[in-house]
Amino acid sequence: MKTVAFQGETGAYSERAAREFFGAAWQVMPCRTFRDVFVALHEGHVQAAVLPIENSLAGSVHQNYDLLLQYHLHITGEVILRISHHVMVLPGVKWENVQRVYSHPQALEQCREFLERRPELEIVPSYDTAGSAKLIAEHGWHDAAAIASAQAAEHYGLEVLHRSVESNHKNYTRFLILKKEAVKPEAHAKTSIVFSTPHTPGALFKALAVFALRDINLLKIESRPLHGSPWHYTFYLDFEGTPSQSHCQKALDHLSEISDLLRVLGAYEKGKVIE
Amino acid sequence: MKTVAFQGETGAYSERAAREFFGAAWQVMPCRTFRDVFVALHEGHVQAAVLPIENSLAGSVHQNYDLLLQYHLHITGEVILRISHHVMVLPGVKWENVQRVYSHPQALEQCREFLERRPELEIVPSYDTAGSAKLIAEHGWHDAAAIASAQAAEHYGLEVLHRSVESNHKNYTRFLILKKEAVKPEAHAKTSIVFSTPHTPGALFKALAVFALRDINLLKIESRPLHGSPWHYTFYLDFEGTPSQSHCQKALDHLSEISDLLRVLGAYEKGKVIE
Numbered sequence: 001m002k003t004v005a006f007q008g009e010t011g012a013y014s015e016r017a018a019r020e021f022f023g024a025a026w027q028v029m030p031c032r033t034f035r036d037v038f039v040a041l042h043e044g045h046v047q048a049a050v051l052p053i054e055n056s057l058a059g060s061v062h063q064n065y066d067l068l069l070q071y072h073l074h075i076t077g078e079v080i081l082r083i084s085h086h087v088m089v090l091p092g093v094k095w096e097n098v099q100r101v102y103s104h105p106q107a108l109e110q111c112r113e114f115l116e117r118r119p120e121l122e123i124v125p126s127y128d129t130a131g132s133a134k135l136i137a138e139h140g141w142h143d144a145a146a147i148a149s150a151q152a153a154e155h156y157g158l159e160v161l162h163r164s165v166e167s168n169h170k171n172y173t174r175f176l177i178l179k180k181e182a183v184k185p186e187a188h189a190k191t192s193i194v195f196s197t198p199h200t201p202g203a204l205f206k207a208l209a210v211f212a213l214r215d216i217n218l219l220k221i222e223s224r225p226l227h228g229s230p231w232h233y234t235f236y237l238d239f240e241g242t243p244s245q246s247h248c249q250k251a252l253d254h255l256s257e258i259s260d261l262l263r264v265l266g267a268y269e270k271g272k273v274i275e
Numbered sequence: 276m277k278t279v280a281f282q283g284e285t286g287a288y289s290e291r292a293a294r295e296f297f298g299a300a301w302q303v304m305p306c307r308t309f310r311d312v313f314v315a316l317h318e319g320h321v322q323a324a325v326l327p328i329e330n331s332l333a334g335s336v337h338q339n340y341d342l343l344l345q346y347h348l349h350i351t352g353e354v355i356l357r358i359s360h361h362v363m364v365l366p367g368v369k370w371e372n373v374q375r376v377y378s379h380p381q382a383l384e385q386c387r388e389f390l391e392r393r394p395e396l397e398i399v400p401s402y403d404t405a406g407s408a409k410l411i412a413e414h415g416w417h418d419a420a421a422i423a424s425a426q427a428a429e430h431y432g433l434e435v436l437h438r439s440v441e442s443n444h445k446n447y448t449r450f451l452i453l454k455k456e457a458v459k460p461e462a463h464a465k466t467s468i469v470f471s472t473p474h475t476p477g478a479l480f481k482a483l484a485v486f487a488l489r490d491i492n493l494l495k496i497e498s499r500p501l502h503g504s505p506w507h508y509t510f511y512l513d514f515e516g517t518p519s520q521s522h523c524q525k526a527l528d529h530l531s532e533i534s535d536l537l538r539v540l541g542a543y544e545k546g547k548v549i550e
Contacts, residue, residue: 125402
């Protein structure tokens with residue numbers, strides 16, 4: 001049976017992304033850190049990995065871009081998952097009896113309006129959403145609730161009392177699918193690259209011209225501040241198309257003329273949005 | 276006495292940024308959430324606020340950009356702080372006797388190489404770096420250490436056993452200084468804006484042309500994925516100069532012709548890097 005690695009406790013949003021992408025034919029392997037995920041794939045203990053790369057509220061995960069540059073793996077797909085937070089308790093516990101609510105600080109902030117309707121509740125930040133569910137199940141607490149995913153509720157045998165309690169429902173995380181071998185996507189494909197330019201006025205403008213002059217659509221652009229290396233920037237860019245199309249390959253050739261570094265991280269089919 | 280609000284426990288990196296910027300003449304006020312920081316300033320309980328906006332390893336904090344759009348406050352300055360993690364214990368405790376290490380998962384990941392030299396250590400993720408130091412001081416644990424800032428060690432009466440144990444020393448966080456009134460900076464000034472464009476090929480290229488055509492240097496560019504609103508993007512952009520310079524104001528006028536939304540978040544002097 002094939003295995004896909006993810007970071008976090010069982011019931012984490014990354015696990016859901018893995019299951020949505022790979023289905024029941026694959027098993028999942030939780031890892032403690034993001035680096036552990038890369039090592040597991042690099043050393044062949046698993047056949048794929050799932051990695052969160054950006055969230056619509058929290059931003060891009062630069063450290064995961066660093067790991068992508070460090071380990072020569074390939075992006076072969078993506079999944080966009082709507083993050084929906086639920087309030088869960090031990091079976092039979094009533095909301096009126098809950099005195100403490102556990103979750104990751106980011107999830108607590110995202111559910112602030114809901115929590116403020118009961119200001120007497122004690123809010124306890126913890127390191128992980130799924131970990132909060134685990135905590136309540138393991139301790140058998142009848143006066144506490146966790147805010148986590150539906151998968152965490154199911155895995156730890158908790159009952160969901162209130163669904164989708166986040167204030168902003170436009171909360172999506174984009175996950176990358178990594179493998180050791182690159183794929184050659186057919187339709188609706190996109191390409192992710194990293195490049196850096198000399199920091200001169202207009203350098204980025206020139207870099208984007210290589211795409212604009214060929215009518216290539218940009219899907220993401222982000223400058224990475226490197227405060228240790230003044231006047232040098234790294235850029236993350238996703239564009240529509242793949243290097244197997246000649247106008248895209250020409251744009252990449254053109255870009256390499258004017259950049260200090262250029263790496264294609266992968267070409268892959270655009271991901272579905274899982275609501 | 277004037278007061279500046281920050282998010283986190285006493286000893287948090289945000290508190291250090293506030294003290295570096297404002298000095299001893301101001302007092303600091305810890306807040307539970309980022310929104311609490313905005314509310315404190317908006318309602319006049321404090322005269323300034325300090326807000327982390329991007330980290331060189333973890334990325335931009337999109338949620339804080341959302342709060343900047345929601346509350347009509349002004350960016351009036353910035354501080355760039357090198358994040359340095361230290362190992363701290365109760366006075367007299369020896370490193371050989373430490374069996375558990377507490378910190379925020381991100382800090383633990385950043386200090387991974389150091390921690391792996393003693394693989395028998397139990398690593399315990401917690402919700403906050405300064406909160407981990409507080410935990411050890413409050414419980415009087417003689418077999419545990421925290422990884423946190425020098426300020427946290429000082430505040431909770433802990434002893435630093437190992438300094439700067441992070442693997443990547445290029446770990447910087449950029450903090451914004453917010454006030455109710457805008458400032459008119461003199462020298463080395465920059466401007467932060469938010470804008471959105473219709474998602475047509477080349478729309479971003481046209482937007483950047485308004486700066487390139489006037490030789491205005493870009494300092495940051497980032498697209499914000501809005502998965503709930505397909506084909507619409509929001510961009511964060513910092514450029515060199517201020518609207519009080521006519522070529523910059525003309526660039527902004529030009530940009531407003533081709534964008535759906537344009538907001539100037541503030542013009543301010545470029546921040547010093549605090550090592």
